[in-house]
Amino acid sequence: MWRLKGREFRTCLAVLILVTFRLSKIFANEEGDALYIFRNNLQDPNNIMDNWNRTDKNPCKWNHVTCNSLDSVVRLDMGNALLSGQLVPQLALLTNLQYLELYANNLSGHIPVYLENLTNLVSLELYTNNFDGPIPDALGKLFKLRFLIGTQDCYLFVRQTSNSRLNSNNLSGSIPMSLTSLYSLQVLDLSSNRLSGPVPHNGSFSLFTAVSYANNLDLCGPITEKPCPGSSPPAVSSPDGDSKPNIGAIVGGVVAVWCYYLLLW
Numbered sequence: 001m002w003r004l005k006g007r008e009f010r011t012c013l014a015v016l017i018l019v020t021f022r023l024s025k026i027f028a029n030e031e032g033d034a035l036y037i038f039r040n041n042l043q044d045p046n047n048i049m050d051n052w053n054r055t056d057k058n059p060c061k062w063n064h065v066t067c068n069s070l071d072s073v074v075r076l077d078m079g080n081a082l083l084s085g086q087l088v089p090q091l092a093l094l095t096n097l098q099y100l101e102l103y104a105n106n107l108s109g110h111i112p113v114y115l116e117n118l119t120n121l122v123s124l125e126l127y128t129n130n131f132d133g134p135i136p137d138a139l140g141k142l143f144k145l146r147f148l149i150g151t152q153d154c155y156l157f158v159r160q161t162s163n164s165r166l167n168s169n170n171l172s173g174s175i176p177m178s179l180t181s182l183y184s185l186q187v188l189d190l191s192s193n194r195l196s197g198p199v200p201h202n203g204s205f206s207l208f209t210a211v212s213y214a215n216n217l218d219l220c221g222p223i224t225e226k227p228c229p230g231s232s233p234p235a236v237s238s239p240d241g242d243s244k245p246n247i248g249a250i251v252g253g254v255v256a257v258w259c260y261y262l263l264l265w
Contacts, residue, residue, distance in 0.1 A: 031073045032059040034090035042085035048078065072096040079125065080104040092117040098144075103165070104128040111171070116141045123147045125165050127189065132170040135190075140178025147187045148179070167191040174198075175219075180205045188212045195219055198228045 180203030
């Protein structure tokens with residue numbers, strides 16, 4: 001069996017450490033640059049990003065930024081900070097990001113498709129902002145998402161236990177069927193938006209109640225108690241809770257009995 005000798009082993013180990021170190025610096029610098037661009041695209045009246053210095057070797061000591069042991073960004077906690085502006089494409093470079101907490105700000109624009117690159121995302125909290133436009137179908141690729149919340153206060157959250165909050169925004173259009181494949185999703189809040197069309201009821205969406213879709217006047221389907229155009233109306237019940245009698249069945253039964261007696265007669 002082939003084995004490395006002492007000197008060869010030490011050489012390989014040194015090379016491995018060097019490569020790991022250089023890669024961590026590359027990732028750190030790339031992520032720091034991405035975050036700095038994001039900062040420059042925002043208005044920050046409370047100066048929560050006042051120590052974001054582009055000359056730092058990595059962003060791991062910046063306010064509201066959390067890194068893992070390899071100095072790669074895994075959390076952005078910037079909720080309830082009066083931030084305004086829009087998201088930037090460079091956020092897609094934060095490929096190890098697990099928590100993107102931007103709730104309760106004044107952020108605007110569309111929820112960007114490039115968020116599909118954040119495949120390690122567990123929590124996406126964008127609620128109570130001013131996001132508009134459709135919910136991107138591409139969010140259905142975030143299979144680790146547990147929390148998805150997006151209402152008029154804009155909640156679009158997805159977490160690996162799974163939370164999704166997109167409530168309290170101005171989101172419009174239909175709910176993408178791709179989201180039903182997020183089987184880790186545990187919390188879904190799309191309330192207080194301008195969504196329309198049928199509410200999916202299969203996959204992970206079978207777990208959620210009408211509260212998840214409240215205050216979207218143009219949503220339809222059984223869970224909303226509002227039938228969709230072209231769908232069969234629900235059965236009408238009598239005051240005592242029993243369904244109205246089926247006249248066709250009664251007539252058919254009478255005719256059958258009548259014919260039976262005619263044959264006997």
